[in-house]
Every structure is written in C-alpha cells, then in structure tokens.
Amino acid sequence: MELDSKCPTGPIETRWERHRFNLKLVNPANKRKYTVIVVGTGLAGGSTAATLGELGYNVECFCFQDSPRRAHSIAAQGGINAAKNYHNDGDSVYRLFYDTVKGGDFRARESNVYRLAAISLDIIDQCVAQGVPFAREYSGYLDNRSFGGAQVSRTFYARGQTGQQLLLGAYQALERQIGTGMVKMHPRSEMLDLIVIDGRARGIVTRDLLTGKVESHIADAVVLGTGGYGNVFYLSTNAKGCNATAIWRAHKRGALFANPCFTQIHPTCIPVSGEYQSKLTLMSESLRNDGRIWVPLKKGDKRKASEIPEAERDYFLERKYPSFGNLVPRDVASRNAKAVCDEGRGVGETGLAVYLDLRDSIARLGKNVIKERYGNLIDMYNRITGEDPYQAPMRIFPASHYTMGGLWVDYNLMSNIPGLYVIGEANFSDHGANRLGASALMQGLADGYFVLPNTIGDYLASNKFPKVEASNPAARQAEQEVAAITQRLLGAKGTRSVDACHRELGKLLWEDCGMGRTAQGLKHALSQIPEMRERFWKDVKVLGTGEELNQSLEKAGRVADFFELAELMCLDALERNESCGGHFREEYQTPEGEAARDDEHYSYAAAWEFRGVGNAPVLHKEPLTFDYVHPSQRSYK
Amino acid sequence: MRITLHIWRQRNASDKGRMVRYELPNVSEHMSFLEMLDVLNEELITKGEDPVAFDHDCREGICGMCGCMVNGVAHGPLPETTLCQLHMRHFKDGDELYLEPWRAKAFPVVKDLVVDRTAFDRIIAAGGFISVATGSAPDGNAVLVPKDNAERSMDAAACIGCGACVAMCPNASASLFVSAKIAHLGLLPQGQPERERRVTAMVAQANQEIFGSCTNMGECEAVCPKGIKLENIALMNRHFLGANWAGREGVEAD
Ligand SMILES: Cc1cc2nc3c(=O)[nH]c(=O)nc-3n(C[C@H](O)[C@H](O)[C@H](O)COP(=O)(O)OP(=O)(O)OC[C@H]3O[C@@H](n4cnc5c(N)ncnc54)[C@H](O)[C@@H]3O)c2cc1C
Ligand code: SF4
Ligand code: FES
Numbered sequence: 001m002e003l004d005s006k007c008p009t010g011p012i013e014t015r016w017e018r019h020r021f022n023l024k025l026v027n028p029a030n031k032r033k034y035t036v037i038v039v040g041t042g043l044a045g046g047s048t049a050a051t052l053g054e055l056g057y058n059v060e061c062f063c064f065q066d067s068p069r070r071a072h073s074i075a076a077q078g079g080i081n082a083a084k085n086y087h088n089d090g091d092s093v094y095r096l097f098y099d100t101v102k103g104g105d106f107r108a109r110e111s112n113v114y115r116l117a118a119i120s121l122d123i124i125d126q127c128v129a130q131g132v133p134f135a136r137e138y139s140g141y142l143d144n145r146s147f148g149g150a151q152v153s154r155t156f157y158a159r160g161q162t163g164q165q166l167l168l169g170a171y172q173a174l175e176r177q178i179g180t181g182m183v184k185m186h187p188r189s190e191m192l193d194l195i196v197i198d199g200r201a202r203g204i205v206t207r208d209l210l211t212g213k214v215e216s217h218i219a220d221a222v223v224l225g226t227g228g229y230g231n232v233f234y235l236s237t238n239a240k241g242c243n244a245t246a247i248w249r250a251h252k253r254g255a256l257f258a259n260p261c262f263t264q265i266h267p268t269c270i271p272v273s274g275e276y277q278s279k280l281t282l283m284s285e286s287l288r289n290d291g292r293i294w295v296p297l298k299k300g301d302k303r304k305a306s307e308i309p310e311a312e313r314d315y316f317l318e319r320k321y322p323s324f325g326n327l328v329p330r331d332v333a334s335r336n337a338k339a340v341c342d343e344g345r346g347v348g349e350t351g352l353a354v355y356l357d358l359r360d361s362i363a364r365l366g367k368n369v370i371k372e373r374y375g376n377l378i379d380m381y382n383r384i385t386g387e388d389p390y391q392a393p394m395r396i397f398p399a400s401h402y403t404m405g406g407l408w409v410d411y412n413l414m415s416n417i418p419g420l421y422v423i424g425e426a427n428f429s430d431h432g433a434n435r436l437g438a439s440a441l442m443q444g445l446a447d448g449y450f451v452l453p454n455t456i457g458d459y460l461a462s463n464k465f466p467k468v469e470a471s472n473p474a475a476r477q478a479e480q481e482v483a484a485i486t487q488r489l490l491g492a493k494g495t496r497s498v499d500a501c502h503r504e505l506g507k508l509l510w511e512d513c514g515m516g517r518t519a520q521g522l523k524h525a526l527s528q529i530p531e532m533r534e535r536f537w538k539d540v541k542v543l544g545t546g547e548e549l550n551q552s553l554e555k556a557g558r559v560a561d562f563f564e565l566a567e568l569m570c571l572d573a574l575e576r577n578e579s580c581g582g583h584f585r586e587e588y589q590t591p592e593g594e595a596a597r598d599d600e601h602y603s604y605a606a607a608w609e610f611r612g613v614g615n616a617p618v619l620h621k622e623p624l625t626f627d628y629v630h631p632s633q634r635s636y637k
Numbered sequence: 638m639r640i641t642l643h644i645w646r647q648r649n650a651s652d653k654g655r656m657v658r659y660e661l662p663n664v665s666e667h668m669s670f671l672e673m674l675d676v677l678n679e680e681l682i683t684k685g686e687d688p689v690a691f692d693h694d695c696r697e698g699i700c701g702m703c704g705c706m707v708n709g710v711a712h713g714p715l716p717e718t719t720l721c722q723l724h725m726r727h728f729k730d731g732d733e734l735y736l737e738p739w740r741a742k743a744f745p746v747v748k749d750l751v752v753d754r755t756a757f758d759r760i761i762a763a764g765g766f767i768s769v770a771t772g773s774a775p776d777g778n779a780v781l782v783p784k785d786n787a788e789r790s791m792d793a794a795a796c797i798g799c800g801a802c803v804a805m806c807p808n809a810s811a812s813l814f815v816s817a818k819i820a821h822l823g824l825l826p827q828g829q830p831e832r833e834r835r836v837t838a839m840v841a842q843a844n845q846e847i848f849g850s851c852t853n854m855g856e857c858e859a860v861c862p863k864g865i866k867l868e869n870i871a872l873m874n875r876h877f878l879g880a881n882w883a884g885r886e887g888v889e890a891d
Contacts, residue, residue: 051771066692067758069798070700086778122772129774131767131822133782133791140781158791164699165794172766179762187755210747239694273667276676279696383718386667386726449771497682499675543687548649549748551690552682 003256003607003622006410007111012097012628016115019411020454024461031056034460037204037219039191039246041068043163043441044424045225046170047448053177055453060217061174061183062206064190064241064554069171072227072239073444076163077284079147079155080441082120087144091152093117098629099150100439103329104404104432105581105597106631107259107605109624111411112430116439119446124156126449130169134158148285148437149327155438160284160376166441170448190554192485193478194222194250194420201250201420202468205478207486209554212547214482216475220465221419221456224250225448228403228425230263232562232569233514234506236400237269237282243558244565247407247426255415256607256620258408258428260565261573264435264582265515266401267333270384270394271353280399281384283356283377285437288326288333290361290370291394293317295354299344305355305393316340320593324636331434331515331582331595332636334398338515341397348395357393398515402440404431404582405572408607408622412455413447416607418463421456423447428605433581486546489556494539498552501536502559505566508532513570518586522574526567530614533563564613571608575619578602592637599631638730640664642677644689645737647746654746656735666726670713671696671703673725690749698722698862701797704804705750706737711801711860719799719862739804743811743846754800756846757814764838765818767827786824793820795863802857802865808849813857815839816873817865823876833880840877 008015026034034057038049041063049061063071083096096117101108128134128142134156135143147155158165177183188209195203195216203218229244230236251257268287269280294315296308316336318325326333337354340346347353362370367390371378378389387394407415407422409429414421424444431439468475512525536559544550579588579595580602588596604621611617640661647654664673671693678688693703698719705720707713713723728734736750744752782790796817803811819836822828828835851870858867 047771054770065694065700065702066754067798069758069761070694070702072695072700074700075695075697084777122774124777125774126769126771128777128780129767129769129827131790131825131827133787133794133821133825134777136782136784136787138784140783141778158794161699161795164797165791168794172761173769173771175758175762176766176768178758185758187758239700240696241694274665276665276668276672278669278672278675281697383722384669384724386724453771495683497679499679541682543682543685549690549751552688 001416001609001620003408003416003620004410005109005622006412007109008411012110012114015111016118023454023458026457026461028056032058034058035060035219036221036223036456037062037217038223038225039204040071040225040227040424040426041171041174042071042073042225042227042424043167043170043444044426044448045223046071046167046174047445048223048225048423048452049183050170050173050177051449051453053180053182056182059177059183060186060219062186062189062191064188064209066187068174068185068187069168071167072242073167073441074164075239076441077160077282078286079145079157079162079438080123080166081154081438082124082156082442083117083154084121084124086142087153089152091154093121095152096120096154100430100436101432101629102634103434103436105434105595105634106432106599106603106626107262107580107624108430108432110626110628115451116430116443116446119450120442122450123442123445127166127169130173132158132165132169149324149329150436163441166445191226191246192249192482192557194253195475195478196253196417197468197472197474200418203475205475205482207482210549212545212550214479216470216479218468218470218475220460221421223421223423223452223456224407224426225424226426228406229565230400230403232506232566233400233510234502235272235277235280237266237280240279243561245558245561247422248561248565250407250415250417250420252610253417254610255417255420256408256609257405257568258605258607259405259433259572260569260608261513261576261583262404262433262581263400264330264402264404265334265398267330267337267398268356268396269399270381271348271397272350281380282399282401283381283394283396285330287356287374287377290373291326291356291358292360293326293337293354293356295340295345295347301345305347305357314340314345321636328636329434331584335515335584337398353395353397355393356396358389359393362390402435404428404433404435408605412458413452414455414459419459421452423452433583485557485560486553488537489540489542489553489560490546492538492540492542494541496539496541498540498542498555498559501540502562505529505532505559505563509566509569513573516584516586517573519574522570525570526574529563529567529570536560536563568608568617571617572606575606576602594633594635597631597633638664638666638725638728640673640728641733643733643735644749646689646749649748650745664725666724668725669696669721670723670725671721690751692751693721696721699797701799704739704799704801706739706804708735711739711805712862717862717864739800741803741809741848743809743848744800744803752800754798756848757798757800757811759846760811760815760839760842761818763842764831764835765822767822768831780826782825790821790824793817793824793865793869796865797863799862801860801862803848805856805860806849807854807856808852810851811843811846811848812851812870812873813861813865813867815843816869819873819876820869823872832876833883836873836876837880
C-alpha cells in the first residue's frame with residue numbers, strides 16, 4: 001500500500017493557501033444534498049459539526065454522553081496556544097511551528113504543523129467572537145501566559161477552565177445549528193462499526209444506549225472526532241468514558257493505525273490511593289514553576305517530609321538538569337520520577353509518589369502570592385487528599401494523559417479509507433512523538449473549524465455517491481456483527497467484572513509499555529495480552545440485557561477493544577528501536593540517560609494495517625522529511 | 638468505616654421504583670463518593686445483582702454529568718462540590734445515606750439515578766449562543782472587554798449544566814441555569830446584538846419544557862457546585878423585561 005500524504009510542496013508559508021485553492025468546491029445550493037456523519041462532540045467534532053451545518057451540509061452528529069457539552073475536552077485546564085505575538089516577545093507562526101516540530105521530537109509532518117501554527121491565529125478570533133471569556137488585562141486586552149516551558153507567552157486561557165469554555169463555545173455553535181435543523185444530534189448513541197461500501201466510508205452502526213437499538217446511519221462521508229485512547233491504561237487523567245472503540249472498529253474495517261505507541265505520560269498527577277481508585281487527577285504543571293520536586297536521599301525513609309533535613313533531600317531534577325531544573329519537559333520529568341521510585345525512594349503509603357514542595361516559594365513570595373497563583377489547584381488537591389499543601393508538600397506521580405498516536409490521515413485529514421476523516425486527538429497528525437502543553441485544544445479546533453470543512457468539500461465535489469439504503473448488505477452485515485459482540489459479552493456469564501479485567505490489562509501495560517520500555521518487557525506483554533484477552537472473553541460477567549441502559553455492557557465492549565489495541569501498542573513500541581518523545585526505550589539512551597533518536601532508521605510514521613485478531617498486522621511506513629527544522633538532539637542540561 | 642445506603646432503584650421510565658438498602662462495611666475515607674458506588678457495583682455484580690446505574694464521566698467536577706440527591710441535598714453536603722469530588726472523609730462511620738435521582742417533571746428518570754436532561758440542550762438551542770459563523774470574526778483584540786465584565790461573565794460561564802439547581806428548587810425552576818447563560822453572554826460586548834432575542838427565546842423554551850417558575854427561594858444557589866449566584870437571575874429578569882418592553886414598542890422586528 002502506497003501512503004500518499006498529499007502534502008503540498010514549495011514554500012511552507014503558502015502551502016495551505018495553495019492547497020486550498022486547488023480544492024474543488026461544492027456549489028452552495030448542492031450542499032444540503034450531502035449528508036455528513038460526525039462522531040464526537042469534543043472540540044474537534046463539535047466545531048466541525050457546527051461549521052458544516054453553517055456551510056449548509058446535512059449533518060448527523062453522535063456522542064455517547066447525554067449531551068454534546070460533556071465531551072472530555074471540557075476537562076482541559078491550562079490553555080490554548082496561538083502565535084498572536086500580542087506581547088511582542090518574539091513569537092511568530094514560524095516559532096510555534098518550530099517549537100511544535102522540535103517538541104514532537106521530529107516525528108510529525110512539517111506541512112501539517114505549519115498549517116496548525118498559522119490557523120492558531122484564527123481560532124482565537126473565532127472563540128472571542130463566540131463569547132469565550134478569556135482572561136483579560138485591566139486594559140481589556142487579552143491576557144497570555146507562558147506554559148509548559150515555552151519561552152514566549154502564547155497561551156490564552158480562561159481561568160483553569162479553558163477546555164470548558166472553548167467547548168461551550170463550540171457546543172453553543174452546534175446547538176444553534178441543531179436549532180435550525182441543519183444538524184441532527186444523537187446523544188447517548190455509541191458508534192460500534194463503520195460501514196464501508198465499494199471501498200468508501202458510507203455510514204456507521206450505532207447502539208442507542210437507552211434502548212439498546214442497533215441501527216445503521218448512511219451518509220456520503222464519515223468524520224471521527226472521538227478522542228484519544230489513554231484509558232487503555234485503566235488509570236489515566238481522561239474521563240471515564242474515553243475509549244478507542246470508534247477508531248479501533250474503523251481500523252478493523254481497514255483504516256491504518258499510526259504510531260500507537262506514542263503516548264504521553266503527564267508528570268504531575270495526584271497519586272493512586274487504593275485499589276478502588278477509578279481515575280487520576282491532573283494537577284496543572286504550572287505548579288512546577290514554583291514547586292520544587294524531591295525525594296529523600298535514603299531508600300525507605302518513612303519520616304514525615306518536615307522531619308527530613310535539607311541535606312537528606314534529593315532535588316533530583318535540579319541536580320540532573322541544572323539549567324531547566326523542575327521545568328524539564330513532561331517526558332523527562334515523568335521518567336525521572338519513576339526512576340527514583342524504582343530505586344525505593346518514593347514517598348507516601350505506596351512509595352509511588354514524589355514530593356512537589358511549595359515551602360521555599362511560600363517563604364520567598366508569601367502565602368498570598370502562592371494562593372493567588374495556585375489557589376484553585378491547592379484547593380483541588382486538598383479536596384481529594386484531605387491534606388494541606390501550605391503545610392506539607394504535595395505528593396505527585398505521573399499518569400497516562402494523552403495519545404499522540406491515532407488513525408493515519410493525509411494532509412486533508414482523510415484516512416486511507418476514502419470518505420473517512422479523522423480529527424482531533426483521534427488522529428495521529430500533528431504532535432509527532434510528544435505533544436506540547438496547550439496544543440491539543442489548538443489542534444482540535446484547527447481541524448474542526450478550519451481544515452476539515454475545507455477539505456471535505458473537495459472529496460464530495462469530486463465523487464459520485466450512488467444511493468445507499470440502510471438495508472444495504474454491508475450495513476446489515478455490520479449490524480449483525482455488532483449484535484453478535486453484544487450477545488457474546490452477555491453470554492460469557494463468567495466470574496469477573498469488566499473493571500477487574502480492565503485493571504489487570506492496565507497494570508500490565510503500565511509496567512511494560514508505560515514510561516520506560518524494553519524489548520524484554522514488551523515481549524513479556526505481548527506474550528501475556530492474548531491470554532488475558534481470551535480470559536476476558538471467557539470469564540467476563542456482564543449482567544442485564546442488551547435492550548436497556550446497561551453501563552457494564554458499554555464498558556465491556558470498550559475494554560474488549562482495548563485488549564486488541566494494547567497488543568498493537570506493544571508491537572509498535574517493540575518495532576521502534578529508538579527513543580523519541582514519549583516513547584522511551586531503555587536500551588536506546590545517551591550516556592546522560594536522554595532519549596536517543598535514530599533518524600537514519602526511524603524517521604517515519606508507522607501505520608499499521610489490521611489482519612485479524614491474533615494475526616500479525618502489516619506495517620506501512622510514511623517517511624518524514626524535514627526541509628525547515630533540522631533534526632537535533634533535545635538537551636535540557 | 639461502615640456506611641448504609643438506601644438507593645432508588647428503578648428499572649426504566651415505566652417502572653414504579655423503590656428504595657433498596659445496601660450495607661458497605663468497609664468504606665475507605667479516601668474514596669470519592671462515586672468510587673464507593675463503584676465498589677458497591679462490583680459487589681452487586683459478583684452476587685449476580687444488577688449494578689446501580691449512575692451518570693458520570695470526568696470525575697473532576699467539570700463535565701456536569703454526575704449528581705444525585707444525598708439525604709435530600711443535591712450533590713450531597715459539601716458546598717460547591719459535585720458528587721464526584723465529594724470524598725468519604727466527610728461522612729462518619731455508621732452514616733445512613735439516602736440516594737435519589739434528580740426529581741423534576743422536565744428531567745424524567747431513565748434508570749436508577751440516571752435522568753434525562755436534554756431539556757437543557759433545547760434551551761441552549763433556542764438562543765444560548767452568539768451567532769457568528771466560522772471565519773467571520775475580527776481580530777481577538779479588535780473589541781476590548783473590560784476585565785470586570787470578563788470576570789463576571791466567566792463566573793456565570795462556569796455553570797456545568799448538571800441540573801442540581803432544578804432538582805433542589807421546590808418549583809423545579811431552571812432559572813439559575815438559564816440566567817447563567819444569559820449573564821455569560823449578556824455581559825460581553827459580543828453578546829449585545831442578540832441580547833433581547835436570546836432572553837426571550839430561552840425563557841420561552843424553558844417554559845415549554847415544563848420547568849417551574851422562580852419564586853426566589855434561593856435553594857438553587859445553595860447547592861450549585863459552581864457557585865452560580867442568584868444575581869444572575871435578577872440580571873436575566875432585567876433583560877427579559879427590557880426585551881418585552883422593546884417588543885411592545887414594536888422596536889424588536891425579528
Ligand atoms: C485533564 C486534562 C487536561 C488537559 N488540558 C489540556 C490543556 O490545557 N491544553 C490542551 O491543549 N490540551 C489539554 N488536554 C488534552 C485535550 O483536552 C484533548 O486532547 C482534547 O480535548 C481532545 O478533544 P477531541 O475533540 O479530540 O476529543 P474529546 O473531547 O475526547 O471528544 C470525544 C467525543 O467523541 C465521542 N465519542 C467517543 N467515542 C464514541 C463512540 N464510539 N460513539 C459515539 N461517540 C463517541 C464522545 O462522546 C465525545 O463527544 C487535557 C487533557 C486532559 C485529560
Ligand atoms: S447553575 Fe449550578 S446547579 Fe444549575 S446547572 Fe449550572 S452548575 Fe448545575
Ligand atoms: S463526573 Fe463530571 S462533574 Fe462529576
């Protein structure tokens with residue numbers, strides 16, 4: 001299979017403009033004759049469904065929550081990047097482009113990233129006009145902050161609720177289109193299969209989560225904005241419902257899955273407190289601006305933090321990275337925290353945590369300043385742990401947070417299945433091997449408001465769409481397969497709950513395919529997962545029926561897919577004999593313990609083709625070339 | 638600690654429903670309220686009993702999906718805290734807790750603690766937006782917003798659409814929810830052109846959805862997990878009167 005990225009060539013500054021000019025347009029009067037399915041109402045799906053509705057397309061939109069406003073994007077805290085250079089601090093589209101390619105450790109396409117950086121400007125304008133209450137200065141101008149180690153202030157924010165406010169903007173635009181009848185919304189509907197007819201994506205099969213009704217929906221194109229798969233680890237910062245089912249089932253119908261092993265572990269989360277733990281809560285990494293990270297020098301030191309004298313503390317990030325200190329990138333901070341815990345120097349009851357200490361900043365700046373800066377976060381920590389960070393250091397530990405991998409798409413955001421588009425966290429496109437802070441929101445909205453509504457028109461205008469009935473054999477077949485999965489899950493009548501099975505998978509994956517990976521560990525996981533998966537199908541216990549609201553059944557279907565995806569992640573990680581971004585193979589590190597990339601052999605996106613459960617998938621490589629930003633070793637010493 | 642739960646069990650919309658008692662002998666104080674329900678459900682599944690259905694997603698107090706009445710109080714006893722953020726350390730050994738779904742005509746029960754809140758979406762669809770098509774916006778700094786307005790707008794925009802205000806209101810009024818959106822958009826310069834249409838359309842839709850009317854009881858404000866203030870309702874009423882007045886004068890053409 002030839003992977004054609006359709007990336008334009010020539011000067012990077014005008015690639016998107018020239019490409020857009022060459023796209024065919026759909027006659028305005030004809031737009032309503034086309035039906036587009038949009039699955040997902042997060043920043044990506046919500047913004048695209050609204051925009052396609054405005055343009056005049058007939059849109060059918062789906063989400064599994066009770067309302068489109070509840071998509072996981074709502075939980076993003078920190079902010080959204082845009083190269084506005086409102087602060088005259090040297091920012092530019094080119095700099096944002098440069099930072100993103102470098103931050104992604106040279107595993108993303110330059111063309112895509114440049115377009116993302118350029119569109120970032122329009123996003124802010126659009127959101128302000130929608131009424132997103134961004135933070136302002138006294139003058140009434142938009143405020144910015146620097147975020148995630150960036151050297152310029154380009155992050156726009158709405159208190160600690162940026163994702164919420166951006167999503168409400170998209171949601172309100174979407175509701176406006178629902179009100180006019182341009183978009184038909186199907187909440188509490190889960191996509192469980194993709195309908196492919198004559199090689200093109202022509203619809204989806206859904207299950208109505210309230211009645212259990214399995215149904216086909218036919219369209220001329222299908223857009224997936226269904227988010228990331230970080231929940232494969234069971235414990236993550238993602239919302240409980242986040243899942244890979246939509247993209248995984250599309251993968252099983254032929255869509256290539258790219259770079260599944262590129263996952264991001266966030267360093268500052270509240271650690272696990274017990275076996276019942278259901279999710280991990282992210283603490284904004286802005287805390288690292290004023291918090292010092294440390295563990296005791298001695299192994300197994302069980303004294304209270306306040307009883308450990310200065311000389312017996314190890315501020316390990318400051319020690320190892322004197323120039324960046326506590327502000328090293330996410331992957332570096334996470335790995336180092338794990339390393340000290342592996343040495344037996346972790347703190348707290350489980351030994352799986354490090355301290356983040358505000359003591360010195362409080363002494364230097366006063367409690368009030370710290371409260372002003374981090375009051376919300378400190379309250380949140382206090383609410384969850386019952387401890388007071390003004391008195392004793394916080395305990396933090398890394399957790400699965402974001403997935404850079406996803407379905408392979410070309411420059412038009414179309415997968416290798418014609419008519420199937422993938423946007424937002426669900427695709428693999430713009431972040432390479434590591435995503436920078438405040439860039440996921442930017443990508444979701446760039447894809448949804450500005451890229452896809454342009455590129456999809458070209459596909460619709462260039463093709464003929466023979467009429468398809470919902471009774472089409474391919475649709476019927478897909479419906480039957482979905483019903484069969486439900487029956488199999490309900491029929492297993494085993495002894496273990498879905499969560500118990502998922503927790504087991506998550507632990508294995510965290511150990512062997514988490515922050516540090518080795519060939520040996522990955523082979524171990526690859527030998528365990530098929531057995532675990534079989535045990536799941538035999539021994540899972542799902543009560544109730546398929547014809548009612550059945551939350552265990554919903555979960556079971558998603559976990560079944562995680563069992564298959566987990567195997568592909570390990571395979572991809574094993575195949576990539578280098579370290580880059582969030583993918584750290586312990587065998588491949590520099591003498592200083594930093595990630596050692598191998599550009600000569602691994603400068604490509606790995607796009608996997610499904611060949612049946614238990615069969616080896618086929619790897620297709622899309623080579624990456626860098627005309628502007630030349631690959632270099634990251635260094636934070 | 639030991640907790641006794643009495644939970645509303647209702648198979649579906651047509652089932653009558655009843656309270657059922659469950660004993661949890663070993664609740665950790667570090668658990669969140671929903672994690673306690675997870676543990677209960679694991680046990681029920683092991684015993685072959687149908688687990689309790691409850692809505693949730695983010696478990697960070699931001700998606701607005703969770704919530705039920707705990708001893709008659711929406712989201713339980715802790716102020717400005719959603720059910721998912723409520724931890725068991727705020728309860729005592731031996732406590733008996735009564736869990737019921739939101740009760741309001743406009744929020745029919747779907748199953749157990751799950752209700753249908755789509756009426757809220759229809760209220761937003763009626764007018765809770767600024768009509769700006771993608772691509773038509775001027776530069777972000779072209780229209781300045783006084784910091785105070787931006788802050789007050791943000792206070793109101795923090796509403797998570799959970800429905801606790803309706804559940805707690807003796808009239809099942811949606812006024813706090815509706816007014817939060819009116820204030821969020823109405824306090825910004827970008828929201829001015831549609832101010833009158835918005836309030837008229839949203840209030841009309843809320844009435845159609847059989848929410849009750851507001852008699853200033855203030856129960857909503859007391860349970861709102863996001864601290865949405867009653868003053869938003871006053872602002873909404875002002876906008877509403879203004880809009881009606883304008884309508885009578887024939888100024889509002891629409
Ligand atoms: C705690 C946290 C904080 C974050 N903070 C930031 C930040 O500050 N800045 C930043 O840039 N990024 C941040 N991120 C990342 C960012 O929030 C996400 O990457 C982004 O919001 C994803 O948006 P999305 O539209 O792709 O998907 P989502 O918002 O996850 O939406 C997925 C949608 O798909 C639907 N869906 C999924 N599967 C199905 C199915 N099978 N059938 C039907 N519907 C389905 C869901 O209902 C939902 O509507 C954060 C992430 C987390 C977890
Ligand atoms: S006003 Fe408060 S209680 Fe009502 S829906 Fe909004 S957040 Fe919930
Ligand atoms: S689960 Fe999202 S607010 Fe409680």
